Amino acid sequence: MELNKRQMEILEIVKANVPITGEHISERLGLARATIRPDLAILTMAGYLDARPRVGYFYSGKKPAQSIEExxxxxxxxxxxxxxxxxxxxxxxxxxxxxxxxxxxxxxxxxxxxxxxxxxxxxxxxxxxxxxxxxxxxxxxxxxxxxxxxxxxxxxxxxxxxxxxxxxxxxxxxxxxxxxxxxxxxxxxxxxxxxxxxxxxxxxxxxxx
Amino acid sequence: MELNKRQMEILEIVKANVPITGEHISERLGLARATIRPDLAILTMAGYLDARPRVGYFYSGKKPAQSIEExxxxxxxxxxxxxxxxxxxxxxxxxxxxxxxxxxxxxxxxxxxxxxxxxxxxxxxxxxxxxxxxxxxxxxxxxxxxxxxxxxxxxxxxxxxxxxxxxxxxxxxxxxxxxxxxxxxxxxxxxxxxxxxxxxxxxxxxxxx
The missing domain is CATH 3.10.580.10 (CBS-domain)
Known part of the structure; x- marks a missing residue:
């Protein structure tokens, strides 16, 4: 799966401000919390972010998967x-x-x-x-x-x-x-x-x- | 990215009932619409589902990616x-x-x-x-x-x-x-x-x- 531009931005924000809440990520992006909720869900499910309740998001260190062509x-x-x-x-x-x-x-x-x-x-x-x-x-x-x-x-x-x-x-x-x-x-x-x-x-x- | 059980179920439901709205998918699963929203977003962004406004979800035909070992x-x-x-x-x-x-x-x-x-x-x-x-x-x-x-x-x-x-x-x-x-x-x-x-x-x- 390829990440889109906003998802890449979120990854960068989390990397630089770990841990960070969804609320704070949306503020930094100037977007509504609801707008980035699917992105956070995707990044978490795909293993890029770790979410800890009442703490925030952590960067897992996983790199976008290398394809066989790469x-x-x-x-x-x-x-x-x-x-x-x-x-x-x-x-x-x-x-x-x-x-x-x-x-x-x-x-x-x-x-x-x-x-x-x-x-x-x-x-x-x-x-x-x-x-x-x-x-x-x-x-x-x-x-x-x-x-x-x-x-x-x-x-x-x-x-x-x-x-x-x-x-x-x-x-x-x-x-x-x-x-x-x-x-x-x-x-x-x-x-x-x-x-x-x-x-x-x-x-x-x-x-x- | 690996799909979880619920995402696989959603894929099966869409395959069998194409096109189908998010509302109908959630009914079939007995879950709230909000619960499956991230799953639908993931399946769409990863290319498994096509979403057409006012029509519903289509199955794209994409198979879960085969790993290089496979x-x-x-x-x-x-x-x-x-x-x-x-x-x-x-x-x-x-x-x-x-x-x-x-x-x-x-x-x-x-x-x-x-x-x-x-x-x-x-x-x-x-x-x-x-x-x-x-x-x-x-x-x-x-x-x-x-x-x-x-x-x-x-x-x-x-x-x-x-x-x-x-x-x-x-x-x-x-x-x-x-x-x-x-x-x-x-x-x-x-x-x-x-x-x-x-x-x-x-x-x-x-x-x-």
Whole structure:
């Protein structure tokens, strides 16, 4: 339930003058006691105010309930992201696959000599290449990686909703989290469907009574 | 906000007698008009009732708001699962990798001659094997697959919360959805972090105003 302007005003008055009688609240608002009676009833029943007979109204400290949209909009990439695993363009496909296992990740980010993002390597890219009958030790990853500008990325302050939409729409499992720089993109994190799954769970926990 | 017993009764009375005046509602409850005035104000302000001057109260059709826990508990595997991709134990690792690409999935389920689940093959399992220098055409998948009883599975009626917890706890990307049979487990679906990501998004949509 959303509170209206007068109800918000009443809350402010009670906060500043606790305890206060209904009579005094109506005086401060310049309204008749009868006019604000339903507002007081609503605020009391909804738990915002405590009413004590012969004393007056107290502020309960309850904040207007956060809706699920508000909770979700509050979930930002920076609060759920993982560490990125980064390799250089010259590393071999074989070594990249070893990195995937050593670091236990699904995606590697490829950077140039200035540490700017130039490519992405997924488990799928590596599996496809491993089938091709090439010498994986001799093939550098820059030959097979997905390159800019075909990389979908996000920023720390983006919402998880935006990121989840990109993942579903573009059928990708993870996005690099980047910081834009004059000369290029710095990889500062990664956000995966595992992070989204953890966020999904935390959404339940947060609201647990 | 939770409605109290009297407010629920008023909602029922309005539903059954729409439109109805405040006077008539109070008569039916055997209460004074003044007693139920705050209740009517609350129900109107919270959007459960529409009040039309000189006509009476209408039921707006709004249901008491579902909490996020209720929404999440209502999300069952069966409503979000994908089709399983199944292979037999005798298929070669090479063919299994081809299936991964043809069907565009991250995991294959392996079944015996009676179509009962015996193993799981992840992209990671296949990638590891492809590095090993074996002849992938000659190696059957049953040599490398994860076997029962080490397979984590779920059922159609399980909640997504349970499934998401298993995925995070056991660090797995997908679970087969099974039906238990006297002789074994039938694979009827798969549920992945992509499905959870879609569920996460739908949670926002559902509540959108």
């Amino acid at each position: 909770s979700m909009i509050g979930m930002k990439v920076r609060d759920f992201q993982s560490m990125p695993v980064v390799v250089t363009e010259q590393i071999s496909v074989y070594d990249a696959i070893c990195h995937i296992f050593l670091e236990d990740v699904g995606t590697l980010y490829v950077v140039d000599n200035d540490s700017y993002l130039t490519g992405v390597l997924s488990r799928k890219d590596l599996l496809r290449t491993s089938l091709g009958g090439n010498d994986l030790n001799k093939m550098p990853v820059h030959v097979i990686m997905t390159r800019m500008p075909n990389i979908t990325y996000c920023k720390k302050q983006d919402t998880l909703i935006d990121v989840a939409k990109k993942m579903i729409d573009k059928q990708i499992d993870s996005l690099p989290v980047i910081e834009e720089n004059v000369d290029g993109l710095n990889v500062v994190g990664r956000i995966t469907k595992t992070n989204i799954t953890a966020a999904f769970l935390s959404l339940g926990d947060e609201h647990e009574l | 929404s999440m508990i209502g999300m069952k595997v069966r409503d979000f699962q994908s089709m399983p991709v199944v292979v037999t134990e005798q298929i070669s690792v090479y063919d299994a990798i081809c299936h991964i690409f043809l069907e565009d999935v991250g995991t294959l389920y392996v079944v015996d001659n009676d179509s009962y689940l015996t193993g799981v093959l992840s992209r990671k399992d296949l990638l590891r094997t492809s590095l090993g220098g074996n002849d992938l055409n000659k190696m059957p998948v049953h040599v490398i697959m994860t076997r029962m009883p080490n397979i984590t599975y779920c059922k159609k009626q399980d909640t997504l919360i349970d499934v998401a917890k298993k995925m995070i706890d056991k660090q797995i990307d997908s679970l087969p959805v099974i039906e238990e049979n006297v002789d074994g487990l039938n694979v009827v679906g798969r549920i992945t972090k992509t499905n959870i990501t879609a569920a996460f998004l739908s949670l926002g949509d559902e509540h959108e105003l």
